[in-house]
Amino acid sequence: MRIKASFKKYTLNFIRPAGTSRGVYTSKNSWFLFLNNENYTGVGECSILNDLSIDNRPDFEEKLKQVCGEINNGTFDFDDRLESFPAIRFGLETALADLNNGGKHILFPSAFTSGSDGIRTNGLIWMGDADFMRSQIAQKLDAGFSCIKLKIGSLNWKTERELIAEMRRQFMATELTIRVDANGAYNTENVHGVLNDLAELDVHSIEQPIKAGQWEQMAALCANPPLPIALDEELIGIASYEKKYQLINAIKPQYLVLKPGLVGGFYSSNEWVKLADEHSVGWWATSALESNIGLNAIAQWVYTKDVKIPQGLGTGLLFANNIESPLTLQGEKLFYDIHTKWELMP
Numbered sequence: 001m002r003i004k005a006s007f008k009k010y011t012l013n014f015i016r017p018a019g020t021s022r023g024v025y026t027s028k029n030s031w032f033l034f035l036n037n038e039n040y041t042g043v044g045e046c047s048i049l050n051d052l053s054i055d056n057r058p059d060f061e062e063k064l065k066q067v068c069g070e071i072n073n074g075t076f077d078f079d080d081r082l083e084s085f086p087a088i089r090f091g092l093e094t095a096l097a098d099l100n101n102g103g104k105h106i107l108f109p110s111a112f113t114s115g116s117d118g119i120r121t122n123g124l125i126w127m128g129d130a131d132f133m134r135s136q137i138a139q140k141l142d143a144g145f146s147c148i149k150l151k152i153g154s155l156n157w158k159t160e161r162e163l164i165a166e167m168r169r170q171f172m173a174t175e176l177t178i179r180v181d182a183n184g185a186y187n188t189e190n191v192h193g194v195l196n197d198l199a200e201l202d203v204h205s206i207e208q209p210i211k212a213g214q215w216e217q218m219a220a221l222c223a224n225p226p227l228p229i230a231l232d233e234e235l236i237g238i239a240s241y242e243k244k245y246q247l248i249n250a251i252k253p254q255y256l257v258l259k260p261g262l263v264g265g266f267y268s269s270n271e272w273v274k275l276a277d278e279h280s281v282g283w284w285a286t287s288a289l290e291s292n293i294g295l296n297a298i299a300q301w302v303y304t305k306d307v308k309i310p311q312g313l314g315t316g317l318l319f320a321n322n323i324e325s326p327l328t329l330q331g332e333k334l335f336y337d338i339h340t341k342w343e344l345m346p
Contacts, residue, residue: 044095149179206229
């Protein structure tokens with residue numbers, strides 16, 4: 001049966017600015033990719049982060065038009081990894097899985113999609129002034145999160161360290177897991193002091209302490225770190241299985257942070273999982289400011305992996321104009337509420 005493809009650009013607006021060490025987001029663009037046959041329509045999300053996605057390039061939308069055109073005339077190779085356009089690959093895989101399962105946004109049927117089980121998540125603390133970060137921390141703790149993740153690197157380190165120390169004085173490591181995400185904010189001269197301070201505060205791990213692409217320096221940090229180090233941005237743009245093997249073998253990290261929308265979809269993410277398992281490297285998945293369409297796909301995929309540690313899955317509460325969905329947060333667990341219907345796509 002012939003598949004037809006189309007897409008629509010959609011701008012997501014933040015309720016309040018979201019800060020990282022790379023800058024502040026007030027809005028971001030996604031492209032919804034639609035695949036339909038005579039009976040059903042599947043939808044996927046191609047999500048771009050301006051300062052991070054390798055396919056944030058002037059010809060992105062032109063490439064999306066080309067892919068849709070080839071699908072419509074029957075010449076597209078669905079096995080094409082689209083290595084230079086991981087966001088399109090993620091959207092395509094999602095839309096195809098949705099289409100093949102009847103166009104009901106159920107991509108990977110499981111106890112999660114039946115509503116009988118949830119996924120543990122970490123409570124994400126966005127950057128801002130100290131009082132704003134404290135208020136976020138208090139909200140997450142009151143909501144029952146047992147794992148808090150702070151983005152660090154925008155305030156001075158003394159202030160950020162004190163925020164972490166305040167949490168640790170209130171909760172021991174056995175009661176509260178604390179993760180931090182540096183987004184490459186430090187360099188080889190100042191990172192060691194930060195790592196030692198974090199270890200003293202019983203922090204679980206740090207994501208991407210230095211900028212990506214410095215394999216030798218990152219390997220040195222991972223060789224005998226005072227706390228576990230997770231690779232995040234380091235994985236973006238590493239497309240082939242051989243290159244993935246080389247990266248893990250060279251750096252030997254303690255964890256990987258997988259963002260399917262940035263690393264090339266589920267096929268590519270599954271390769272990372274396989275290599276992580278083979279090298280005794282832990283991992284968790286994280287959404288990357290997708291709408292509920294992309295978040296839904298990532299959550300359903302990661303649930304099939306039977307991972308027990310908290311995942312970095314936002315609930316779309318950042319956006320003023322997200323797509324209404326059955327995804328709901330109950331305490332620290334993300335659930336799929338089968339009694340809630342999806343909003344019609346814009």
